[in-house]
Amino acid sequence: MRNFDFSPLYRSTIGFDHLSNMLDAVNRNDANQPSYPPYNIEAVGSDKYQITMAVAGFVEDELALQSEKQTLTVTGKKAAQDETRNFLYQGIAARNFERRFQLADHVEVTGAKLANGLLHIDLVKVIPEAMRPRQIPINAERPKLVDVAKRSAG
Numbered sequence: 001m002r003n004f005d006f007s008p009l010y011r012s013t014i015g016f017d018h019l020s021n022m023l024d025a026v027n028r029n030d031a032n033q034p035s036y037p038p039y040n041i042e043a044v045g046s047d048k049y050q051i052t053m054a055v056a057g058f059v060e061d062e063l064a065l066q067s068e069k070q071t072l073t074v075t076g077k078k079a080a081q082d083e084t085r086n087f088l089y090q091g092i093a094a095r096n097f098e099r100r101f102q103l104a105d106h107v108e109v110t111g112a113k114l115a116n117g118l119l120h121i122d123l124v125k126v127i128p129e130a131m132r133p134r135q136i137p138i139n140a141e142r143p144k145l146v147d148v149a150k151r152s153a154g
Contacts, residue, residue: 036097037076047125051101056117057094063119067109072101074119106131 039053055063055076064075076097106128112121 034097036093036095037099039099041101047127049107049123049125051121051123053099053119053121054117055114055119057092058114058117058119060114063114065109065112065121067103070103070105070107072103072109072121072123074099074101074121 037054039051042050042052044050051072053074058076058078062077062079064077066073066075074097078094078096081094103123104125107123107125110122110124112119114120
């Protein structure tokens with residue numbers, strides 16, 4: 001694993017000190033997170049994204065989504081299994097899970113749906129009005145006209 005030195009960045013920028021902490025957190029999360037359940041992250045528009053997770057065997061009541069402080073947490077808690085079942089082979093992993101996704105600034109979860117064993121989570125990047133580009137009007141001073149009658153009287 002590589003460690004990056006961000007000190008040159010701090011010399012010429014202001015307000016980006018959280019970048020180092022965020023990258024460290026992402027590296028820690030990737031190393032600690034299991035690969036279950038598999039997922040895709042897709043850009044479906046210029047400011048729209050979709051996470052698709054394979055959650056075969058889970059029903060809507062066993063899944064929970066929580067968005068807090070730029071972190072999306074998807075949790076799956078499987079209901080108690082019927083102990084009388086005798087599997088010869090169990091290839092469908094119906095185990096509990098918790099998966100976390102770091103969200104960029106202004107990315108919001110807009111909805112989720114469960115269909116055919118896939119959980120689709122829709123996200124959109126909403127840039128606040130104050131941060132959108134805007135045109136600044138330029139006010140030019142108009143030259144003052146000198147009244148010719150006052151000038152000749154003086």
